[in-house]
Amino acid sequence: MYQLGWFSTGSDKACRDLLETVHSSIKRGDIKAEIAFVFCNRETGESEENDLFMKLVEEYNIPLVCFSYRKYRTNRGLRNPRPGEPLPQWRLDYDREVMRRLNEFHPDMSVLAGYMLVSGGEMCQRYNMINLHPAAPGGPKGMWQEVIWQLIDEEAEETGVMMHLVTPELDMGSPVTYCTFSIRGERFDEYWREIKGLTVNDIQEREGENNSLFKLIRQHGLAREFPLIVATIKAFSEGKVRITADKQVADVEGKPINGYNLTREIDEQVREG
Secondary structure (H helix, E strand, C coil): CEEEEEEECCCCHHHHHHHHHHHHHHHHCCCCEEEEEEEECCCCCCCHHHHHHHHHHHHCCCCEEECCHHHHHHHCCCCCCCCCCCCCHHHHHHHHHHHHHCCCCCCCEEEECCCCCCCCHHHHHHCCEEEEECCCCCCCCCCHHHHHHHHHHCCCCEEEEEEEECCCCCCCCCEEEEEEEECCCHHHHHHHHHCCCCCHHHHHHHCHHHCHHHHHHHHHHHHHHHHHHHHHHHHHHCCCEEECCCCCEEECCCCECCCEECHHHHHHHHHHC
16 A cells, blocks of 8 residues: 655644545545654644644544654754755754654655645655645745745746655755646636736735735635645556656656646546535
8 A cells, every 4th residue: 555654733724624635535545545654743732723633633543743843942942944044953853853753654655734844855865755836837936925926926827736846945846746727818817907017016015915816816726736735646656656766756657757747637626626
């Protein structure tokens, strides 16, 4: 049976919803795999949301491994690395302790599902790790809000959602799977007309994230995120895509690819949903 590792901070309802979605797909037989473990970088009592997440994992009888990043950092009087900084030695030491605690597990692939830490090089080398990014391959980097503002600023024609390899450099891993969708046409054009001649700064000052185009792009991207994650795990478990020993993405024949295009499949699920 294909073995999945699951890394999550468990800090909000979305973390629980994603675990529930994948677990349900496995139980229905849509995905021929099992979640070998869940690793959480927090521990019981740190927040109500974390406790709800851990309770859900226990209800599913999935082995749960917890190791508090907050306590590890605080007890040593250390600060978080700033964005763009190389990971300091203590962060790499934290990763090593995580790997030691997970030593009995040998996942074929691991999913970062709301895991709010950058993974160091040793961890990325140990595990085949994938993460969600709310843009198509070659698209904008950053959080989903930053991605949408960049799309509007560039007057983009389309965008998408992808799963990519996890690397120590944030959002820089090779595409694994992806889907794309147009942000032009009947549903979008009237909102593009509304902002014609305005800069992103103008829009942000007037409406911020309440802007109709901003919200519509987010709506279409969000509708594809969970289906893409499920379809990605399914594709891996069926051998349609895999990660090679030298961390390349390959198709069923072992040929390197720049991501596996799941647009047609995801579009069908969005229409049916």
